[in-house]
Structure formats: C-alpha cells, structure tokens
Amino acid sequence: MTRALAVQIRQATSGDAPAIARVQVRTWQHTYRGILPDPFLDSLDVERSAESWRAVISDRRRITHVVDAPGVVGFCTAGPARGDPTGFRGEVEAIYVDPADQGQGHGTALVRATMGWLAARRLTPVLVWALEANTNAHGFYRSLGAQRLDTRLLRIADALYPEVGFGWPEGALTGG
Numbered sequence: 001m002t003r004a005l006a007v008q009i010r011q012a013t014s015g016d017a018p019a020i021a022r023v024q025v026r027t028w029q030h031t032y033r034g035i036l037p038d039p040f041l042d043s044l045d046v047e048r049s050a051e052s053w054r055a056v057i058s059d060r061r062r063i064t065h066v067v068d069a070p071g072v073v074g075f076c077t078a079g080p081a082r083g084d085p086t087g088f089r090g091e092v093e094a095i096y097v098d099p100a101d102q103g104q105g106h107g108t109a110l111v112r113a114t115m116g117w118l119a120a121r122r123l124t125p126v127l128v129w130a131l132e133a134n135t136n137a138h139g140f141y142r143s144l145g146a147q148r149l150d151t152r153l154l155r156i157a158d159a160l161y162p163e164v165g166f167g168w169p170e171g172a173l174t175g176g
C-alpha cells in the first residue's frame, strides 16, 4: 500500500540548520543572480551559513518555521521589528522557498504560520523588506495583502542596494 507523505509547516529545530542553509544558498544564487555580484553569490557557503542559522533558531525572541515536504524545502524567520518605519512591531526577516518547490503555496503557508505566531505575541502590525529589483517578491507580498511603504538602502558586499518595505495592516491574515 502506498501512503501520501504530508507536507508539514513546523517550527525549526537546531538540527534543521544545515537544510535551511542549503535552501538559503540555493535560493539566493537563483533569485539574486544578475541583481547581486556573481563573486558574492558564488562565495556563499552552506556550512558557514548553517552556523549562523543555529544561532537564529536558538534565539527565543524570534521564530523560524520550515516547510517539511518531507525534507526542508522552505523556511521563514520572523521576530520583533528591527527599526523604522515606526508603528510596526513585527518583522518577517527572511522567507525562502527552494526554486524547485516555488509556486505551490508553501510561501503562503509559511507567512500564515508566521503571522499566527507574531499575532499571539502582539507583534503586529508586521513589515518585510525586499530588494527593489526582486519584483517577484513584491508580487508575492501584495498577493498576501501587504502594502508598499518606504524605500531604504541596504549594504551587501560593499555596495548599496535599494530595498522596499511592505506592511500588513493590523489583523491581516490572522482574522484579528
């Protein structure tokens, strides 16, 4: 008898750090090719990145959810907002779905689980930043009801890149 293997959204454990790092490096190299410099993208290293993810996952002020399909194919990290614009209490810091698994609703499921966690801690309203050139991400956030806010400059590998903020109104996606 065959049994369908369920896709699960669950909180990350430190054992997920290498798989999260693999998804991040693959997705950055796919998404940001032509946007960020090749030498920077080619230098991304899964083992080094896994070390940073272990620290993020064990930080109790933040939450990382993974899509387990089975095996980690996507993740989302969120926590208290890290600065401007004022009025936002929660922030989606990173959301990545492996290029081979995009467009199947995983990103939406990750955002919904994340919004539930943030709302339960009154970390709303919520904002997220995306590179100005990453227009696919803008479409994704708009499709989930976020509105475009300010632009700022982000330093990556010794250069400055414009980023756009998107904000979800209070109660969006949580029914509250």
Ligand SMILES: CC(C)(COP(=O)(O)OP(=O)(O)OC[C@H]1O[C@@H](n2cnc3c(N)ncnc32)[C@H](O)[C@@H]1OP(=O)(O)O)[C@@H](O)C(=O)NCCC(=O)NCCS
Binding pocket: 027, 031, 095, 096, 097, 098, 101, 102, 103, 104, 105, 106, 107, 108, 109, 129, 130, 131, 134, 135, 136, 137, 139, 140, 141, 143
């Ligand atoms: C952005 C991302 C997280 C979305 O995850 P996903 O699993 O692909 O998204 P979903 O399948 O849940 O898509 C939900 C909706 O978003 C919109 N959307 C998704 N990808 C889109 C795109 N490339 N362009 C425009 N709209 C898009 C669609 O309306 C889609 O609904 P539909 O499938 O009914 O058309 C994922 O594509 C990704 O990791 N992209 C590369 C990395 C990235 O840009 N991360 C964000 C950094 S700020």
